[in-house]
Amino acid sequence: MTINVDRPCGTFDSNYYQAMEIFRTPLRKFLMIAFIVLLYAIAFILDDYIISILIVFCAFSIGMTGLQIITGYAGQISLGHAAFMGVGMYTMAVFQEHLGFNFWFALPLAGLVPMIIGMLFGVPAVRIKGLYLAFASLAAHFVIVYAINNWRSVTNGTDGMYLHRPGVLLGIDFMIDKYYYILVLTVTVIMIYFAKNLSRTRLGRAFVAVRDNDIAAEVMGINIAHTKVLAFGIGCFYAGIAGAVGGGYYEYVNVEWFTLTDSIWYLGFLVVGGLGSIFGAIAGAVVWKSLDELSTLVTPITEALLGGMAFYASAAFSLVIYSLIVIVVLVLEPRGINHRWQIIKRSYRLHPFPY
Amino acid sequence: MAVDTRDIVKKREQRYSYGLTLLRDCIEETRDLPNEEDFFKKNVLRVEDITISFGGLNALSDVNLELREGELLAIIGPNGAGKTTLLNVISGFYKAQKGDVYFQDTKITNYSSHKIAEMGICRTFQNIALYTGLSVIDNIIAGRHPHIKYNFLNGMLYFPWARREEARQRAIAEDIVDFLEMEQVRNTTVGMLSYGLRKRAELGRALALEPRILLLDEPMAGMNLDEKEDIARFIVDIHEFLRIPIVMIEHDMGVVMDIADRIAVLDFGLKIGDGTPEEISKNQKVVSAYLGKAGEQ
Amino acid sequence: MEDLLKSIMLGLASGGIYALVAVSYVIIYKSTRIFAFSQAGMLVIGAYTFWQCLVVWSLPIWISILITLAIAAAIAIIIERVSMRPLIGQPILAPIVVTLGVMLFLRGIALLFWHGEVEGYGEAFLPLGVWHVGFLSLPKIQVYGFIICMLVIALLISFYKYTRTGLGMRVVHEDHLVAQNLGINVKRIFQYSWIFSCAVAVIGGMLLGNIQGVGLDLDANGLIAIAAVLFGGLESFGGAVIAGLAIGIIQIFAIQYLGALLPGEITMLVPFVFLLLILLIKPYGLFGLVRIERL
Numbered sequence: 001m002t003i004n005v006d007r008p009c010g011t012f013d014s015n016y017y018q019a020m021e022i023f024r025t026p027l028r029k030f031l032m033i034a035f036i037v038l039l040y041a042i043a044f045i046l047d048d049y050i051i052s053i054l055i056v057f058c059a060f061s062i063g064m065t066g067l068q069i070i071t072g073y074a075g076q077i078s079l080g081h082a083a084f085m086g087v088g089m090y091t092m093a094v095f096q097e098h099l100g101f102n103f104w105f106a107l108p109l110a111g112l113v114p115m116i117i118g119m120l121f122g123v124p125a126v127r128i129k130g131l132y133l134a135f136a137s138l139a140a141h142f143v144i145v146y147a148i149n150n151w152r153s154v155t156n157g158t159d160g161m162y163l164h165r166p167g168v169l170l171g172i173d174f175m176i177d178k179y180y181y182i183l184v185l186t187v188t189v190i191m192i193y194f195a196k197n198l199s200r201t202r203l204g205r206a207f208v209a210v211r212d213n214d215i216a217a218e219v220m221g222i223n224i225a226h227t228k229v230l231a232f233g234i235g236c237f238y239a240g241i242a243g244a245v246g247g248g249y250y251e252y253v254n255v256e257w258f259t260l261t262d263s264i265w266y267l268g269f270l271v272v273g274g275l276g277s278i279f280g281a282i283a284g285a286v287v288w289k290s291l292d293e294l295s296t297l298v299t300p301i302t303e304a305l306l307g308g309m310a311f312y313a314s315a316a317f318s319l320v321i322y323s324l325i326v327i328v329v330l331v332l333e334p335r336g337i338n339h340r341w342q343i344i345k346r347s348y349r350l351h352p353f354p355y
Numbered sequence: 356m357a358v359d360t361r362d363i364v365k366k367r368e369q370r371y372s373y374g375l376t377l378l379r380d381c382i383e384e385t386r387d388l389p390n391e392e393d394f395f396k397k398n399v400l401r402v403e404d405i406t407i408s409f410g411g412l413n414a415l416s417d418v419n420l421e422l423r424e425g426e427l428l429a430i431i432g433p434n435g436a437g438k439t440t441l442l443n444v445i446s447g448f449y450k451a452q453k454g455d456v457y458f459q460d461t462k463i464t465n466y467s468s469h470k471i472a473e474m475g476i477c478r479t480f481q482n483i484a485l486y487t488g489l490s491v492i493d494n495i496i497a498g499r500h501p502h503i504k505y506n507f508l509n510g511m512l513y514f515p516w517a518r519r520e521e522a523r524q525r526a527i528a529e530d531i532v533d534f535l536e537m538e539q540v541r542n543t544t545v546g547m548l549s550y551g552l553r554k555r556a557e558l559g560r561a562l563a564l565e566p567r568i569l570l571l572d573e574p575m576a577g578m579n580l581d582e583k584e585d586i587a588r589f590i591v592d593i594h595e596f597l598r599i600p601i602v603m604i605e606h607d608m609g610v611v612m613d614i615a616d617r618i619a620v621l622d623f624g625l626k627i628g629d630g631t632p633e634e635i636s637k638n639q640k641v642v643s644a645y646l647g648k649a650g651e652q
Numbered sequence: 653m654e655d656l657l658k659s660i661m662l663g664l665a666s667g668g669i670y671a672l673v674a675v676s677y678v679i680i681y682k683s684t685r686i687f688a689f690s691q692a693g694m695l696v697i698g699a700y701t702f703w704q705c706l707v708v709w710s711l712p713i714w715i716s717i718l719i720t721l722a723i724a725a726a727i728a729i730i731i732e733r734v735s736m737r738p739l740i741g742q743p744i745l746a747p748i749v750v751t752l753g754v755m756l757f758l759r760g761i762a763l764l765f766w767h768g769e770v771e772g773y774g775e776a777f778l779p780l781g782v783w784h785v786g787f788l789s790l791p792k793i794q795v796y797g798f799i800i801c802m803l804v805i806a807l808l809i810s811f812y813k814y815t816r817t818g819l820g821m822r823v824v825h826e827d828h829l830v831a832q833n834l835g836i837n838v839k840r841i842f843q844y845s846w847i848f849s850c851a852v853a854v855i856g857g858m859l860l861g862n863i864q865g866v867g868l869d870l871d872a873n874g875l876i877a878i879a880a881v882l883f884g885g886l887e888s889f890g891g892a893v894i895a896g897l898a899i900g901i902i903q904i905f906a907i908q909y910l911g912a913l914l915p916g917e918i919t920m921l922v923p924f925v926f927l928l929l930i931l932l933i934k935p936y937g938l939f940g941l942v943r944i945e946r947l
Binding site: 015016017019020194195197198201202203204205206208209211212213215216217218219220221222223224230234276 | 446468472473478480484486489497498501503510512559564
Binding site for chain 3: 014071075077087123124127128129130132134138139142143146149150152261264267268269275294312313315316317318319320322323324326327330331332334
């Protein structure tokens, strides 16, 4: 008989609402709340350097969650995710600079504009899948980058644009990094909660159905064209929000911040984190950005070793090490960090017994 | 025969009052189940002169088929006779080059597959096509997709009405799980189930769509006797309790002769026989084409 | 008329190399059904290795070519053994991500060894200078490059047609399991495909290095060739060649006639917009195989 070890021992559902809960035991709910409170609390302890890293973690967690929706849940490959993040940044900047919107009104627009563009580029997905879709999203990347580079009157071309954080609201000055971190963290928590809800309701199941067996899904009453385009739309909405809050931290955006390489790392570290779970998306984003920090730390060391010609060392380091990590994880553990985490949780639950 | 069925239906209703009742209520809410007079009379599905070929190969040529209300129609024929192709045409997955399909006098030839499924033509597949990453219960709820009435924003924000709707759908799905006797494995990922259980889960997913017509593509292929008997029992129960017509492709002649009301025989894309089991077993054309020597004895 | 002919000649010259790179994708796709994005990286590695041998170490041209090909074969074997073989049977995302990872890995290696500086072969490889034919002026590099591309492709096609291994490759293309049952060593065939493909890619890299200069940006040509492969259909050599030449010509035409409308650098934009159009209109290309889906 199959014993289900995916849930804690000794908890039984007595109604259908319990079966749909995110947290099965009060303890886990408490731990999650405690963890989020801790994330808020450390803003007042840590220095600005750590906070800058945390902001980047948060922003890329949102972006990675978006890619998780497109790739992990709906099974559609996107090689243009970094570009959509860029569209979010630029939307924010354009609406603030040219139309005088403030941060709060520009933020939802920074999600909606990439969403619409993403849905447009998602249209080929209706007829094609897999590899062909990867090509289509590759094309999306180049078209977007070309547009940003050359639509100079709006995007200022390669010079980049300035965007602004929100000013003082309710006595909180978001120009101070730690308060801006709290804002970003709040957005992240909300977005991730929404993604979790999405994954356990109607559309989330439709996504997984399309991923696992799109032909059967169509014959079983799911409009796959609609579903695929929506997956791209929602995923790109997340990318746009991620770009907007991340760009808001630097208060500047440049087209060189989202290259094809970034899009590939997006996809690669999504797999490293684990496909098909929100935890995997966050883990992937955190690993990726931690490595980024590491590679900037490595630069002074290589400079000391190689003298003045170390300018390429950091770039080469990231290319070689990241790709090795992605390849090794895919070959040895295709289900990513998330799978390891599940194994740890499982062995904890079954503790005195090996399996 | 019709008189017998009425009694049986009542008996089954008492016996299976715990299973499928919610689903039956759902079906009755949206459409009328046929009353006793119409049983066996009305046409629900009509396939007219269907022709389809792949490359030079004629998969089906001028096939006509009728399905009457409350009927259990078996389609038999050797491998490659075009049985699955016929089901694919009905469910809109293949587009026929010639001919039309009518569902209750609505022409559905050019409808897209998901529209046809929403109208109530639901099916299972020869090679199991479940959503391998989902658990059994989620597969069945995913089958409820067209009948869940909230949009994705409500789902994302998880409003109370979306939550209530989810719970209602889960109740219906659990009902189907109970009926199919899969309670033990309801939370197991279907990829890890045995072949027989997967076939059963697929039947459950088709049921979840509130079928008006159920198309079963070799529901008992590759099963042992016990499993076959289970599936046969489910099919008969569904047929009688929900009073829906069923089209079934099956190779096991014993089962077909036992439970089918009518049999259609396909051979090389042509329909060579159509009638009650007794008629078919006497039809010389069918005997020589399909049953071969065994039939002549 | 003169302009038109000139553009066509220019387009053919760059199209020849796209065709060659496209063929290197097709070789791998035909036997393994994996699209090897990594070949874009092989272009860079090939160009730099050849430059290292020819210019830095001043080796004779034939030895340089042999060393470059040998290195390409070695890399091919490593890629196939280490990263591709464990992925047989995995969902489509895994090989896509791994080959993209290999592409960036090769780029990183090139950056590590050659520091990303743009180099040139000078006079050491193909002769410089220009031929004048009527009103046309043909740079010798491009003419030789085009001829070499076509020769390599012709050699490959005849290899597929007339040798035993080539026959095996065509059988593997039809069905892996059937081929295995017929006694063909499918894994060996995969390995051969990778070796051939990488060899073709480094030849493309050498020629590109001669025309555009040896640098990290050569892999953009590999990405452009993707549009060609798709246009021709992923499984067809003939299609890849025709489509490669077509992409070259379309690119030049677009630069000449649309350049006024579209500002900036459109060498990357044109092939990819074209690719999007193909995907919308005829996703399986001109000569691609449309597989009938079954239920």
